[in-house]
Amino acid sequence: MDKKADANRTSQPLRPWIDHYPEGIDWDVDIDIRPVHEQVLDACAKTPSAIALDFLGATTTFGALADAITAFAGALQSEFGVTKGTRVALLLPNTPFYPVAYYAVLRAGGTVVNCNPLYTVDELAHMADNAGADLMITLDLKMIFEKAETLVETGRIGSLIVCHFPDALPLAKKVLFSLAKRKDLVDTRRSRIAGRVAHYRQLVARKLTPEPVTIDPHTDIAVQQYTGGTTGIPKGALLTHANVAANMSQIDKWGCDLFYPPTKVVAVLPFFHIFAMTVCMNVPLCNGAQVVMLPRFELKALADLIARTRANILPTVPTLLTALARADNITSNDLSSLEVAVSGGAALPNEVREAFAKKSKALLAEGYGLTEASPVVCCAALRVPSKPMSIGLPLPATDIRFVDIDSGRVLGIGEDGELQVKGPQVMLGYYNNREATEDVFMDGWLRTGDVGHMDEDGYVFLVDRIKDMIICSGFKVYPRVIEEALAEHPAVDEVNVIGVPDQYRGEAPVAFVKLKTDEAASESEIKSFLAERLNKIEMPREIIFKQALPKTLIGKLSKKELREDYAQMKAKNREQA
Structure with a gap:
């Protein structure tokens, strides 16, 4: 980066956050970009008898993890021709099979394409078509396998490798599952695609040794990670081995030996x-370090897991924190082992911070990132408190700036604009999408689409998403401002605000509200409450009460579904008029 050129474009200090880093952390550090599969195999070799994975009580040592990774990588190469650049789709929930498959694909030279098992077949078909993945690794759980089966039948995927879910369980649970939950499993021998199905257990048992693969960390793609698709068709972000490893290194240094x-x-x-x-x-x-897993979020199961394992770090999202804080059957004693909770995925409201603090003494740190940055860009300190309502400081070796949305001018301290990022964790671009790649970079900086500012100490504060911003009578209205005001109402449980077409103002805000159980409030009452907190332009045109608000898989409130629902509702009203 040309420091002199950047200094000429803005009067603010180049990196004001450096002087406010927590003790023991430096910005200008060496970043480890060794491929992640090499690093994990090195860790396995150092402590082979230590526990790496805990899945519902079934444990895997680092030594056993290395053996499985190596054997599976050998099978991927010899049986399926996986080599440098081969796309392999993983359609797996959290089980021990996932890390084995992930690292084995990378060890074989392939590229991991992560797939959400809760996606519809159409969504998975888009990803498979776009990625060109011919091989998929999945489970024999019926709800997942049947989707993979359809992808093979329609020609999107060539072959499946199927992991037998009960093999991941402790012996007692394995027997119980096989007896009580047999209907949830698929007998792949009777599948319509039985001839194109291979079995994980048999492949690993062959103990084939993989051939060495020379990886260029800067150019070879480790993960083709599809964006969430909340604002359109998902795009495949190309994350190199260096991108993935660099972000690991940055987080490691930020954690000061926490991990x-x-x-x-x-x-x-x-x-x-x-x-x-x-x-x-x-x-x-x-x-x-040890990873303790759950296949899906269940409140009691999570509390039991933390209490049983005495886990001390909880990466989380705001909705999960809210659920823990509000659960009457979960006590502070259940969460007493937690030292640090790291919240990401969505903005962390202050009321969630306060509610969680009553249940746990863990330091709650908010982080920020995006798929295109592998993902972490900023984070609050993990050992000491940070400024409230901030997403923290840029990670080591990460540069940020804020740019005026309309003019592209680089902004100074305290001015709201688009957050842009440079750093070793930033992707190469989008797979087979030159137009989108060119659009997401500006002068070599990654455009995040998020609006906010930096204070004089380098702390970053976000206001909203550019795509969510509402232009109302020529004024910029940010849904997050309205949402935060609504969240202060004692009867409001959850809220999401979108912009809708308005004949007079061009666009107008509409608020969707879920009330707390046993609470009541009218639209006029809530608008009266907001009148003291919002200006007239920010006041929602409508407040629509819902029993539940749509969320993404990680618990982020989704505006995409609300926009679709609102458009359908208005179309239906016009037809009935």
């Missing part, structure tokens, strides 16, 4: 999501 033994990291967020892939799996395992 080393005897640490235990809770993995309730799904590994196929970029936040969990990096923070819940890659960072701790490559440092020899």
Whole structure:
């Protein structure tokens, strides 16, 4: 980066955050870009008898993890021709099979394509078509396998490798599952695609040795991670081995040895999501720390897991924190082992911070990132408190700036604009999408689409998403401002605000509200409450009460579904008029 050129474009200090880094952390550091599979195998070799994975009580040592990774990589090469550049789709929830498959694909030279098992067949078909993945690894759970089966039948995927779910369970639970939940499993021998199905257990049992693969960390793609698709068709972000490893290194340095033994990291967020892939799996395992997993979020199961394992780090999202804080049957004693909770995926409201603080003494740190940055860009300190309502400071070796949305002018301290990022964790671009790639970069900086500002100490504060911004009578209205005001109402449980077409103002805000159980409030009452907190332009045109608000898989409130629902509702009203 040309420091002189940047200094000429803005009067603010180039990196004001450096002087406010927590003690023991430096910005200008060497970043480790060794491929992640090499790092995890090194960790396995150092402490082969230590526990790497805990899945519902079934444990896997680092030595056993290395053996499985190596054997599976050998099978992928010899049986399926996986080599440098081969796309392999993982359609797996959190189980021990996921890390084995992930690292084995990378060891074989392939590229991981993460797939969400809750996606519809059409959504998975788009990803498979776009990625060109011919091989998929999945489970024999009926609800997942049948989707994979359809992808093979329609020609999107060539072959499946199927993992037998009960093999991941402790012996007693395995027997119980096989007896009581047999109907949830698929007998792949009777599948319509039985001839194109291979079995994980048999492949690993062959103990084939993989051929060496020379990786260029800067150009070879480790993960083709599809964006969430909340604002359109998902795009495949090309994350190199260096991108993935660099973000691990940055987080490791930011944590000041937090992610080393005897640490235990809770993995309730799904590994196929970029936040969990990096923070819940890659960072701790490559440092020899234990990962304790759940296949899906269940409140009691999570509390039991934390109490049983005495886990001390909880990567989380605001909705999960809210659920923990409000659960009457979960006590502070159940969460007493927690030292740090790292919240990401969505903005962390202050009321959630306060509610969680009443239930747990853990330091609650908000982080920020995006798929295109592998993903973490900024984070609050993990050892000491940070400024409230901030997403913290840029990670080591990360540069940020704020740019005026209309003019592209680089802004100064305190001025709201688009957050842009440079750093070794930033992707190469989008797969087979030159137009989108050119659009997401500006002068070599990654455009995040998020609006906010930096204060004089380098702390970053976000206001909203550019795409969510409402232009109302020529004025910029940010839904998050309205949402925060609505959240202060004692009867409001959840709220989401969108912009809708308005004949007079061009656009107008509409608020969707879920009330708390046993609470009541009218539209006029809430508008009276807001009148003291919002200006007339920010006042929602309508307040629509809902029993539940749509969310993404990681618990982020989704505006996409609300826009679709609102458009359908208005179309239906016009037809009936």
